[in-house]
Amino acid sequence: MFPWRRKSLLFARVLLFLKNRKTVARRRNAHMLKYPDAKVISLGIGDTTEPIPEVITSAMSKARLLFRAEALSTLEGYSGYGNEQGEKPLRTAITSTFYGDLGIEEDDIFVSDGAKCDISRLQMVFGANVTMAVQDPSYPAYVDSSVIMGQTGQFQKDFEKYGKIEYMRCTPENGFFPDLSKVTRTDIIFFCSPNNPTGSAATREQLTRLVQFAKDNGSIIVFDSAYAMYMSDDNPRSIFEIPGAKEVAMETSSFSKYAGFTGVRLGWTVVPKQLLYSDGFPVAKDFNRVICTSFNGASNICQAGGLACLSPEGLKAMSEVIGFYKENTNIIMDTFNSLGFSVYGGKNAPYVWVHFPGQSSWDVFSEILEKTHVVTTPGSGFGPAGEGFVRVSAFGHRENVLEACRRFKQLYK
Amino acid sequence: MFPWRRKSLLFARVLLFLKNRKTVARRRNAHMLKYPDAKVISLGIGDTTEPIPEVITSAMSKARLLFRAEALSTLEGYSGYGNEQGEKPLRTAITSTFYGDLGIEEDDIFVSDGAKCDISRLQMVFGANVTMAVQDPSYPAYVDSSVIMGQTGQFQKDFEKYGKIEYMRCTPENGFFPDLSKVTRTDIIFFCSPNNPTGSAATREQLTRLVQFAKDNGSIIVFDSAYAMYMSDDNPRSIFEIPGAKEVAMETSSFSKYAGFTGVRLGWTVVPKQLLYSDGFPVAKDFNRVICTSFNGASNICQAGGLACLSPEGLKAMSEVIGFYKENTNIIMDTFNSLGFSVYGGKNAPYVWVHFPGQSSWDVFSEILEKTHVVTTPGSGFGPAGEGFVRVSAFGHRENVLEACRRFKQLYK
Numbered sequence: 001m002f003p004w005r006r007k008s009l010l011f012a013r014v015l016l017f018l019k020n021r022k023t024v025a026r027r028r029n030a031h032m033l034k035y036p037d038a039k040v041i042s043l044g045i046g047d048t049t050e051p052i053p054e055v056i057t058s059a060m061s062k063a064r065l066l067f068r069a070e071a072l073s074t075l076e077g078y079s080g081y082g083n084e085q086g087e088k089p090l091r092t093a094i095t096s097t098f099y100g101d102l103g104i105e106e107d108d109i110f111v112s113d114g115a116k117c118d119i120s121r122l123q124m125v126f127g128a129n130v131t132m133a134v135q136d137p138s139y140p141a142y143v144d145s146s147v148i149m150g151q152t153g154q155f156q157k158d159f160e161k162y163g164k165i166e167y168m169r170c171t172p173e174n175g176f177f178p179d180l181s182k183v184t185r186t187d188i189i190f191f192c193s194p195n196n197p198t199g200s201a202a203t204r205e206q207l208t209r210l211v212q213f214a215k216d217n218g219s220i221i222v223f224d225s226a227y228a229m230y231m232s233d234d235n236p237r238s239i240f241e242i243p244g245a246k247e248v249a250m251e252t253s254s255f256s257k258y259a260g261f262t263g264v265r266l267g268w269t270v271v272p273k274q275l276l277y278s279d280g281f282p283v284a285k286d287f288n289r290v291i292c293t294s295f296n297g298a299s300n301i302c303q304a305g306g307l308a309c310l311s312p313e314g315l316k317a318m319s320e321v322i323g324f325y326k327e328n329t330n331i332i333m334d335t336f337n338s339l340g341f342s343v344y345g346g347k348n349a350p351y352v353w354v355h356f357p358g359q360s361s362w363d364v365f366s367e368i369l370e371k372t373h374v375v376t377t378p379g380s381g382f383g384p385a386g387e388g389f390v391r392v393s394a395f396g397h398r399e400n401v402l403e404a405c406r407r408f409k410q411l412y413k
Numbered sequence: 414m415f416p417w418r419r420k421s422l423l424f425a426r427v428l429l430f431l432k433n434r435k436t437v438a439r440r441r442n443a444h445m446l447k448y449p450d451a452k453v454i455s456l457g458i459g460d461t462t463e464p465i466p467e468v469i470t471s472a473m474s475k476a477r478l479l480f481r482a483e484a485l486s487t488l489e490g491y492s493g494y495g496n497e498q499g500e501k502p503l504r505t506a507i508t509s510t511f512y513g514d515l516g517i518e519e520d521d522i523f524v525s526d527g528a529k530c531d532i533s534r535l536q537m538v539f540g541a542n543v544t545m546a547v548q549d550p551s552y553p554a555y556v557d558s559s560v561i562m563g564q565t566g567q568f569q570k571d572f573e574k575y576g577k578i579e580y581m582r583c584t585p586e587n588g589f590f591p592d593l594s595k596v597t598r599t600d601i602i603f604f605c606s607p608n609n610p611t612g613s614a615a616t617r618e619q620l621t622r623l624v625q626f627a628k629d630n631g632s633i634i635v636f637d638s639a640y641a642m643y644m645s646d647d648n649p650r651s652i653f654e655i656p657g658a659k660e661v662a663m664e665t666s667s668f669s670k671y672a673g674f675t676g677v678r679l680g681w682t683v684v685p686k687q688l689l690y691s692d693g694f695p696v697a698k699d700f701n702r703v704i705c706t707s708f709n710g711a712s713n714i715c716q717a718g719g720l721a722c723l724s725p726e727g728l729k730a731m732s733e734v735i736g737f738y739k740e741n742t743n744i745i746m747d748t749f750n751s752l753g754f755s756v757y758g759g760k761n762a763p764y765v766w767v768h769f770p771g772q773s774s775w776d777v778f779s780e781i782l783e784k785t786h787v788v789t790t791p792g793s794g795f796g797p798a799g800e801g802f803v804r805v806s807a808f809g810h811r812e813n814v815l816e817a818c819r820r821f822k823q824l825y826k
Contacts (some may be wrong), residue, residue, distance in 0.1 A: 008694035013451030017667030120707030218417030281421035294533030
């Protein structure tokens with residue numbers, strides 16, 4: 001029909017996130033058809049459920065802030081295109097709130113519409129010819145964006161792995177921190193701490209080793225700290241707490257899980273000016289070029305919300321929301337602990353990582369859904385080392401979490 | 414220092430948009446230092462200046478719509494992650510408003526945070542190994558995103574062109590529509606009508622030829638209709654008005670210039686399910702994969718604003734804003750016409766394209782800035798065929814446009 005037109009290139013590529021999400025959705029829908037009267041509870045995808053604190057939404061709708069929806073209807077309050085890198089007051093507030101004494105400066109901060117989007121923009125900076133390491137298991141966007149950029153080679157169905165991706169195994173045996181002596185050198189290392197889905201957070205000592213590993217190999221770490229505010233233990237909340245990290249790491253983060261901004265869309269990426277390519281050119285300058293070409297800045301209304309998040313009232317309100325989800329986490333952990341399961345995560349992240357040794361994640365997922373009408377996430381969807389686990393998310397209304405836990409107790413009593 | 418780390422790849426690539434914007438900004442700043450008391454007027458970058466109609470901002474801040482900032486503070490009104498493709502009511506409204514009888518369906522619409530962002534996501538679908546044609550001159554994001562993806566080959570400084578880009582010359586001689594008999598076949602054809610910067614709009618007959626050309630060559634047209642609502646003449650507002658276009662074209666558009674959403678960020682791309690690769694796979698499915706991997710949907714607050722834009726009151730308010738800018742356009746056109754210049758565009762777009770035959774765009778830009786303190790945009794920044802032109806934007810407060818025109822009359826009387 002169009003002999004000259006190229007074929008689909010992406011078609012043959014397996015995107016883990018899509019594949020798994022579609023399967024979960026299909027199973028859930030089939031379940032609801034089968035049990036039309038069942039009250040299905042979702043502790044599956046990591047989506048927040050509690051309202052955004054009023055102090056933050058009012059900033060977006062009517063408060064006296066730089067950028068706000070209503071002010072945009074006045075000549076004085078109107079603003080058009082902003083800086084692609086974000087508005088100065090927000091960049092300043094992010095710097096002082098999260099990187100106060102770490103030597104990160106305001107112009108190292110790039111405000112975005114979320115960490116997932118920034119990960120893809122980083123992949124555009126890296127291009128198709130880099131090698132990539134990820135924690136196994138981890139948030140699927142790292143591998144999937146890598147697949148789309150054409151970095152990953154063929155999918156090896158037998159191993160559920162891409163040939164050119166280095167999977168850094170993170171299991172209970174190694175305390176969910178990879179054995180770096182067995183990790184092959186790559187150009188880029190994605191590292192998420194506290195980790196999604198395992199909920200584990202790397203210690204200062206572990207991150208110091210990771211930074212040294214990257215330094216020795218000339219690798220660049222992309223550190224994902226989207227859950228840092230859920231940390232209870234005294235682990236680093238930012239990779240930049242590790243001396244020397246500015247020369248080997250960038251960091252991406254998000255308001256999504258702090259302020260319920262999953263639908264509002266606001267995040268940021270830190271690219272320190274000390275992070276250089278081997279030819280001495282700053283990575284931040286390349287990222288800035290991609291940002292200015294492929295992005296036009298986060299919505300000014302959402303940025304007003306972000307600024308309100310970082311006011312004293314906003315920080316207090318966010319910490320209350322986070323505290324609420326952490327109570328959910330405790331309820332879920334206590335439940336599975338009381339049932340004799342090996343339970344990981346939870347303490348530093350809104351995710352509980354439950355071990356079902358010797359079983360397939362999908363079988364466990366199916367059994368839980370069939371018998372309790374609760375949707376979880378099969379661990380194998382996050383990488384082959386997630387096999388035998390399910391992730392239970394603490395994002396839920398309290399009564400749903402309590403009801404789900406009652407049902408878990410009934411199932412596994 | 415990091416012998417194993419790769420060099421910067423993007424560094425050597427010339428991004429037209431950044432290069433020109435930086436130069437304009439530098440010149441403007443130098444001018445303001447030189448003339449600290451001058452009232453500098455910017456008719457340079459295409460950024461809207463008039464407030465967003467209250468009917469639209471109130472939807473975003475307090476009206477009773479599906480998604481709104483304040484409702485997000487209530488349990489009933491809260492929503493987290495939306496569909497990456499956009500909320501159903503907005504997709505429905507876009508379909509019925511812009512593509513009512515053109516056979517485009519709601520699931521062909523992908524809501525985004527703006528056309529510029531979607532262009533880059535389309536480039537991720539296309540990958541590095543496609544060939545590309547652009548109107549010369551045109552909106553620089555097409556070429557720049559192409560450069561970042563590595564499609565373009567070397568920059569040829571003598572011609573101000575990239576080796577592997579097909580530049581389709583659009584000048585007064587050909588009525589700003591390319592001579593297709595001289596255009597080399599490419600995989601992708603970017604086509605913007607009404608065009609930025611020339612302000613010219615292709616006729617039905619011309620677009621019919623373009624669609625046939627694409628069909629004959631197995632090319633895919635990316636049609637940019639971001640200025641369609643500025644059309645006065647009876648030209649197509651959408652490529653899908655041309656029979657058969659759904660098999661060869663997609664279309665990207667935006668609320669930016671209709672509702673003053675340049676800072677709010679909202680747009681959409683139409684990928685008809687009839688648009689197939691040579692292996693029969695729908696392009697829309699590939700685009701959907703990129704959207705779901707690299708994007709998490711446009712902000713729910715902004716989508717509420719978009720929905721309000723497409724209500725009867727919103728449409729009326731938008732058409733008033735557009736009418737205001739069109740009056741500005743007339744004032745600017747009348748001014749240059751009365752001074753004896755050859756003036757193009759204006760009638761179907763908020764841009765006036767003024768010819769200074771034999772002169773360099775940058776020299777004209779400099780002279781206008783030096784003598785009138787008005788910032789314009791040098792035509793050569795949009796492509797080599799823009800040499801000898803400047804673009805005067807109609808986005809400005811009325812008194813600024815009038816004052817700028819008074820100064821033009823003084824300069825060129």
